[in-house]
Amino acid sequence: MSWNLTSDRPIYAQLIEQMELKICSGVYPLGSKLPSVRELAREASVNPNTMQRALSKLEESGLLYSVRTSGRFVTEDKNMIKETKKRIAREQIQELLKKMTDLGFDQQEILSMLNDMAKELKK
Amino acid sequence: MNYILECNNLTKTFGPTIALNNVNLNVERGKIVGLLGPNASGKTTLIKLCNDLLTPTSGEILIGGKKPGIETKRIISYLPERTYLNDWMRVSDIIEFFKDFYTDFVPDKAYDMLSKLNIDPKDKLKTMSKGTKEKVQLILVMSREADLYLLDEPIGGVDPAARDYILDTILSNYNESGTVIISTHLISDIEKILDEVIFLKEGQIVLQKTVDEIREETGKSVDALFREVFKC
Numbered sequence A: 001m002s003w004n005l006t007s008d009r010p011i012y013a014q015l016i017e018q019m020e021l022k023i024c025s026g027v028y029p030l031g032s033k034l035p036s037v038r039e040l041a042r043e044a045s046v047n048p049n050t051m052q053r054a055l056s057k058l059e060e061s062g063l064l065y066s067v068r069t070s071g072r073f074v075t076e077d078k079n080m081i082k083e084t085k086k087r088i089a090r091e092q093i094q095e096l097l098k099k100m101t102d103l104g105f106d107q108q109e110i111l112s113m114l115n116d117m118a119k120e121l122k123k
Numbered sequence B: 001m002n003y004i005l006e007c008n009n010l011t012k013t014f015g016p017t018i019a020l021n022n023v024n025l026n027v028e029r030g031k032i033v034g035l036l037g038p039n040a041s042g043k044t045t046l047i048k049l050c051n052d053l054l055t056p057t058s059g060e061i062l063i064g065g066k067k068p069g070i071e072t073k074r075i076i077s078y079l080p081e082r083t084y085l086n087d088w089m090r091v092s093d094i095i096e097f098f099k100d101f102y103t104d105f106v107p108d109k110a111y112d113m114l115s116k117l118n119i120d121p122k123d124k125l126k127t128m129s130k131g132t133k134e135k136v137q138l139i140l141v142m143s144r145e146a147d148l149y150l151l152d153e154p155i156g157g158v159d160p161a162a163r164d165y166i167l168d169t170i171l172s173n174y175n176e177s178g179t180v181i182i183s184t185h186l187i188s189d190i191e192k193i194l195d196e197v198i199f200l201k202e203g204q205i206v207l208q209k210t211v212d213e214i215r216e217e218t219g220k221s222v223d224a225l226f227r228e229v230f231k232c
Helices: A011-024 A037-044 A048-061 A078-103 A107-122 B043-050 B070-075 B091-101 B107-116 B130-142 B160-173 B187-193 B211-218 B222-229
Strands: A064-067 A071-074 B005-014 B017-027 B032-036 B058-063 B076-079 B148-152 B179-184 B196-201 B204-210
Touching: A011 A048, A011 A078, A011 B211, A037 A048, A037 B160, A048 A064, A048 B211, A078 A107, B005 B043, B017 B043, B017 B204, B032 B043, B032 B187, B032 B222, B043 B058, B043 B148, B043 B179, B070 B076, B076 B130, B091 B107, B091 B130, B107 B130, B107 B160, B130 B148, B130 B160, B160 B187, B179 B187, B187 B222, B196 B211, B196 B222, B204 B211, B211 B222
Parallel strands: B032 B179, B032 B196, B076 B148, B148 B179
Antiparallel strands: A064 A071, B005 B017, B005 B058, B196 B204
């Protein structure tokens, strides 16, 4: 999964989102050790201080924790990851709903479209 | 606070032309800073003042608390706009040169970067393309363990792929307690790696902020803000 940063929003906020995604999708599994700040910054081609800021925020929220001298790790709390996934899903759906409403669809129409498309996916 | 670069009421004039007009500026250690401004805004003048290649008309400039001179040159690694290297020399000769000149120069680092870019150290500069020459120069400058790196237009002459490589080189080689000041107008290419940006306009500083502050406050990229501030 590569880093994908847009130009109009704060970089650290985007780094937080993408780290969350990487953790939820298992790129960085439960309890695993993260690469160093420098390595991550290089990978994402961003300033190390900005990466540091993003990781600190993720530590505050509990998704990461650091152990003195040995580095930074992903939480071992499965529930926490589940909650994060749900939150991201809700945000995505909210965005979708807003776009659809802007396009003029009502709730009924949106739901039936979703249903139809889900059925087609199953085939 | 121990700033790596301090300017107090710094003014530089060339005859009737005012290149820098009463500039007050502090730059912290451990930062990557973009010095941004259109042509003739004073970027190169400021960098040359840091390097003792020019002397202030009035006001003062301090590098790590000291006036520019022999001692400050020791801690500054400078990439000038134009090359000063003799093009009959081989890269390996120039590396020897740098080793003699600067105690903080790390030859292994230079050779390592050269091999990653498939540049043969036995090649003479004169046989190289413009872009390759620029890469060699940047490699030399980034192979020092300096306190302050001053890069005047480091990515002007190279293609976008090489630009990415150069930015990567800067990110992975600058000394962590060191500060990198990059002057450029290719903003969109470099804004992701910057801590903060300084906008220079007609010899004056019109803005000094972090990249994320700018994005948070204006909802715009630094590049977009630059286009607005310097609209012709």
